Amino acid sequence: MLYVGGYTAELGQGEGIVGVPDDGVARLLARTRSPSFLARHPRLPVLYSVTEADEGAVSSWAITADGLRRTGSGPTGAGLPCHLAVAGEYLVTANFGGGISVHRLAADGAVVVRTDLVRPRQPSHPHQTTVFGATLLVTDREADLVRRFRLVSGRLVATGEARLPAGTGPRHLARGGDGRWYLSGELSGTLTVLDEALDVLAQVPASGGDGRNEPSDVVAGNGVVYVANRGPDTVSVFRGTADGVERVAEVPCGGKWPRHLSLRDGVLWVANQHSHGVAVFRVDPGTGIPHHVNTIATPSPSCVLPPP
Secondary structure (H helix, E strand, O other): OEEEEEOOOOOOOOOEEEEEOOOOOOEEEEEOOOOOOEEEOOOOOEEEEEEOOOOOEEEEEEEEOOEEEEEEEEEOOOOOEEEEEEEOOEEEEEEOOOEEEEEEEOOOOOEEEEEEEEOOOOOOOEEEEEEEOOEEEEEEOOOOEEEEEEEEOOEEEEEEEEEOOOOOOEEEEEEOOOOOEEEEEOOOOEEEEEOOOOOEEEEEEOOOOOOOOEEEEEEEEOOEEEEEEEOOOEEEEEEEEOOEEEEEEEEEOOOOOEEEEEEEOOEEEEEEOOOOEEEEEEEOOOOOOEEEEEEEEOOOEEEEEOOO
């Protein structure tokens, strides 16, 4: 099952979490408010979703033969949760309204209770949480920072921060197989290359177009980095070089306003929010260039989660 999160009445036309089985036809699995980002438990048949609203919340869903069954939920304590990740026995959420929240998970993966809420000094717009070993990385779009934390008994302990060039607007972060980190700059329209210590190696335009670009997601695999470009409505393809990256291709995203990417087993999925579809691409194993295969109709998609 392919799972798709999206926006409901306030910000879009969706109704909740959508599933796409092998027949390629989208089906509504759970009615819930603006599940704009989804994550899967690494070991259990459990799905997590945010409620991106002024009074944010997270929910856990058991994956059953019939679809999804809500097993727990709780407020994040902050507004506009937009990204979450499982870190051991905890769920960590980036709240764009200002705050990083932590919820404890039960043995069956259900959301139980909030154990922490960190509110960085304003202005702050956390946008993504990335678990890397014992470290938790949080991109802060407003502060031009990648914040580092350790999770200790359900509490976030700050361990440092990496500063980006002013005006970058760091949105999403992906680790490449080369040990480097790749970061989409929503406000600067760039892709930033960072070393393992998160020091900046290079920053280049994410698109070759002349118009305004608001890059959203970035994924990396097989030596290739893909960036979704909102505005140009393209996906750029980069390869690493000795001193940074080079853009080797840029292809139409198969719709409008590509908000999220997923890459797995030679397939690239693109959630095109404003054209109400998830575009499916096959990636050429030699060049890494994606080729559009088909589009799955689904309203206001903002996140696409492929099968494990």
